[in-house]
Amino acid sequence: MLKANANVQRGSVDSGISATARLRIMQAAMFIGLISLWYVLTETEILPTFFFGQPIEVFKCVVQWFITGEIFYHLWVTLVETVLGFVIGSSLALVCGLWFALSPTASALSDPYIKAINAMPRVILAPIFSLWFGLGIWSKVALGVTLVFFVVFFNVYQGVKEVSPVVLSNARMLGASRGQLLRTVYLPSATSWVFSSLHTSVGMAFVGAVVGEYLGSAAGVGYLILQAEGVFDVNTVFAGIVVLTMAALILDALVGVVEQRLLRWRPA
């Protein structure tokens, strides 16, 4: 923030155009430059179009998807998987995190297992989930849950451990019972940690959904990519990636808005 302000000041002295505007122009120029480079290199066949696609074809494919409306169904499926994975994963993690943080026995007993499961590359569970839950959305949700769970779990665990002892003593002096302590001190404090890991965990749920789709599915953007790859249609693969990136950016912006609403009490 400070840095940006400093730039603004210097910019206005140098040229009269604000530095942020200049930065935006340069960012746009960089984008156009890279796309042009891609275009020229593939058009002149320096890079084989078979492997690298063509920007215009990719663009056409994206536009086509939106005009025909074909993409909306697939985007919807991916989004539903993401949201379900996030909600189920973080709820489970919230409950487990609270439980483990408040019960030393439970935490001591399961510590090595938690560490082992966390260390395991969990994407490898996808085939098992496909077997268990089929090719529908639930195998993707399950993968998303395993990814989201640990991000949120460790945050909640840490959050509960770091509840100020003074705030706790104060609540006890004000007459809180054990249950009330959980509801009015531990839970709000833990929830705030869930929200502070929101960007990471929503991202994880998205990864779970797309990877799950890519490994076997009947719908979703990952499925579109998988289909296109099957027929060596590299332009469509790129188009899928572009759509996924846009969706991820929009999702992240939405999360930012939600976060701001929910963490109003936090100092900026």
Place this chain on the structure above:
Amino acid sequence: MADAIAIQSAPAIAFKGITCCFPKATGKRRAGAEVYTAVKDVSLEIREGEFVSVVGPTGCGKSTLLNVAAGLIAPTSGTAEIFGAPLRGGINRDAGYMFQAESLMAWRTALQNVMVGLEYRGVSAAEARERAISWLAKVGLAGFEDRYPHQLSGGMRKRVSLAQMLVLDPRIVLLDEPFSALDAQTRVLMENELLGLWAANQKSVLFITHDLEEAISMSDRVVVLSAGPAAHPIAEFEIDLPRPRDVSEIRLTEQFLKLHHEIWSVMKEEVLKGYAQSKR
């Protein structure tokens, strides 16, 4: 009638031979080896409606004593009696406690913070709200109900803490250097306000501070604690300054200076001892 007298004569707080030991925080854990005795054999009474200050060098176990009275820690030996009934493992329900450190719930607004104790007691939301609003007004925070703690100044947060405690109308008030983090001006304001509130509704107050001037200007009685470990009361002074008092004006009176000199001469040695220990 006899009953009434008996109840009145039971002290609000009576420490009877309180000793508190803690395992020492040394790296190696040898069973039962290192024990730190914070306070040793403390006997002290706070009468109903009395304002008592405990002063002593930093780290002498003043807060330990307060935590015993609050029921937050159990003494290793001895008993604490509250209005004649011994406190056995559990929170002192008659007491309100104001902490030195920040104790407000950051995720609740000022109003919700003041309401929380009433919520715990099952008071209806509407009534709790009404009472909390009136207490916020009493501590001079009308119009700040919907602010979160981080949007308030240090002094304002202390006022919220004060309202949070007093809205429950406790018979005993425990204060652990509540104003030590405030700047000098705010501090005097808060001290006067506290005295005003206390005068309006004489509660029994146990006030912990390391600031002798604060102790004298506010209390009926000042107890000096020795330097730790094994701190214990070494002297007691009745403060017979007239009330109502203005804490900033009373500090200039001759009587105050005389008392200050008297108490300081006792305290000085302990402070030096405490200082030497903290350097080791």
